[in-house]
Amino acid sequence: MEDGVFFEATQAEPLEGQGQTRAERRDQQIQRILDAAQACFVRSGFQGASMQQICAECGMSPGALYRYFPSKEAIVAAICAADREDDMTCFGVFRDATSAIEGLVDGAMAHITHTHKKGSAALFAEMRSESNRNGTIRETVDGHKREIAEMIAPLVQGAIDRGEIDPVVDLQTLMAVLMSVGEGIAINDLPARGIPLDRIETALRGMLAGMLKPTGKVQAENVPAEQA
Structure with a gap:
């Protein structure tokens, strides 16, 4: 039976003993494609990996794969969407x-811990x-970073408004630097290079203290009068 025909059959009704819903099978197939694509991108690069190679990697016919993703750019968008959910949880x-x-x-x-455990550094770098080189991919990747920055920026601004911190640069510049530093750490996967997490945390804390310049004002205001 052709892969596409078999795939269509599995979409019509569950295989005996599986008991999966159609939505569950669809999610399973999508994850199968994304896992295969990530392996191909890391091994051959985005340019070198073809849709045919991705089909072979996941054992799926072109017709079945294109049912979900019309292009490599669409696959990257789906990978970023999944990563965005993880990032929103982390931050x-x-x-x-x-x-x-x-x-x-x-x-x-x-x-940093999540990226290291997932082994995503090579894919992020690619x-x-x-x-x-690719405007569509650039918009997808930059859009991902922009959403994270837009979640964090108001919280940083709130700390500025409360007088908790007095950053050395304006908020826009600060966020650009922070996002670039974060991306660099994720791509380099420092834990995989033997840098302990506690040392990374110490370095980050020192860097952020230098950029954000905590004033101590909020902490002092929270100390009970008898202790002041």
């Missing part, structure tokens, strides 16, 4: 942090490299 800790620096450090360390 979401900022909302409950006791200070801007603690929030940024906690979010960054969660992201996507960033391709973004310098």
Whole structure:
């Protein structure tokens, strides 16, 4: 039976014993394609990896694959969408942090740890490299970073408004630098290079303190009068 025909049959009704819904099978097939594409991008580069190679990697016919993704750019967009959800979870800790620096450090360390465990560094590097040549990929990658920055920036601005920090540069410049530093750390996967997480955290904390310049004002205001 042709792959495409078999695939269509599995979409019509569950295979015996599987008990999966159509949506579950669709999600499973999409993940199968994304996993195969990531392996091909890392091994051959974005330019070198073809849709035919991705089909072979995931054991799927072209007709079945194109049913989900019409191009490599569409696959990259789906990969970024999945990563964006993970990033939002990592950096979401900022909302409950006791200070801007603690929030940024906690979010960054969660992201560094997640990226390392997932082994995404090589893929991130390939996507960033391709973004310098491909406008569609650049918009996808930059859009991903922009959404993270737009989540963090208001929280940093709130710390500025409260007098908690007094950054050495304006907010726009600060966010550009922070996002670039974060991307660089993710691409280099420092834990894989033997740099302990606690040392990375210490370095990040020092860097952020230098850029954000905590004033101590908020902390002092929270100390009970009898202790002041």
